[in-house]
Amino acid sequence: MTDIRAYERTAPQEAGFGDYFALLKPRVMSLVVFTALVGLIVAPTPVHPVVALASILFIAIGGGASGALNMWWDADIDRLMRRTQKRPIPSGRVTEGEAFAIGITLSVMAVVMLFLAANAVAAGLLAFTIFFYVCVYTMWLKRSTPQNIVIGGAAGALPPMIGWAVATGGVSVESVLMFALTFAWTPPHFWALALFVKTDYADAKVPMLTVTHGRDATRRQIFAYTLALAVVSLALGFTSIGGPAYMGVAVVLNALFITGAWGILKRSDADSEADKHAAERKFFKLSLAYLFGHFGALLVETTLAHWGLGGW
C-alpha cells in the first residue's frame, strides 16, 4: 500500500484535455472571437453563415496558437509570477515541447484553413498577428522595453481587421479605426493591472513601465493614452459603421474612462496602498466594459440599420 501511495505522489502529472485547451488562453480568445465577429458582421459585404463560423473559429484557433507559443517561450518567467504559476507549463501538467508543437501546428493549420475558407488578405493578417505576438512581442519587446505593452498590443488589436477582411477581402478606414481602438485601449488596460500586481512583474524582471519609470509616470501615461483613445473612439463614430447609438455609448464610456484615469492620475501611491488599489481595480474592470461596450454598440448600429434605423 505504501509503495502504491508513493507512486501516486511522485508520478509525473499527465495532462488532460482541459490542460491543452488552457494553453490557448481561452479568456483572451473570447476577446479575439468577439472583436473579430464584430468586424465581420459590421462589414458591408454579407458572408455565408458557414463561412463566417469557420472563419471566426480559425481566427480564434490562430489567436489561441499564439497564446500556446507565448506560454512555451515565457515558461521561465511564468514560474515566477503568482498570476501565471498555475498555467499548464509552470504547474508541470504540460511540457514545453508539447506547447511548442501544439502552437506551431495550430498556427499553420489556422492560417491555411482561413485562406481556404475566406481569402488571402484575411489569412495574411492572421499570419502577421501570430508572428507579431510571438516573435515581436513575446520574444523581443516583452523583456527589452517598457513600451512592450504599447507595441505588443497591436497583435491583440488585429482581430477586428481580420474579421472585416474575411467579409470584404481588404482593409479600410473603418477596420483601421477598429484596430486603433483596441490598440490605444491596451496600454491603460494593462498598466492599470500592473499598478495592482506590481511585485509580480518586478520579480520576473519584465520591464513594465511601473518598474522602469515608476508608478507616477505610469499614472500619467494611463491618462494620456485614455485621451488618445477617446479621439479614436469618437472618430470611429463618424465612419460608415458608426451612428447615433454608437456615439451615445462612446460619449458615456469615454467620460467614465477619462474620469477614472483622472482619478488615478491624482492619487498618490500612499492613497493607492491605503485602499488596496481600489481605484485601479475599478478602472481595470471599467476598461473591460469599455471595449465590449464599444464593439457591442457597433453591432447594435448594424442591427438597427437592417430595420432602416441606425447609421448617419
Added chain:
Amino acid sequence: MATTIKAEHELHRRRFSRNVGLGVVLILFVGLVYGLTIAKVGTDPNDALGIPGTEASQ
C-alpha cells in the same frame, strides 16, 4: 489484501479525457470542412473549384 489496486488510475482518466476530447474535435473539424465545402460549392460555382458555371447557373 485489504487494499486493492484500482484498475482506473487518475492517469487513465486523464488519458481518456484527452482521447475523447481529441476525437470530438476531429469529428467537428470534419463536419466543418464538409459544411464549408457545401457552402462554397453551393454559393459560387465560378469561384469554388475554378470551374466556370453552366449557362443555367450563370
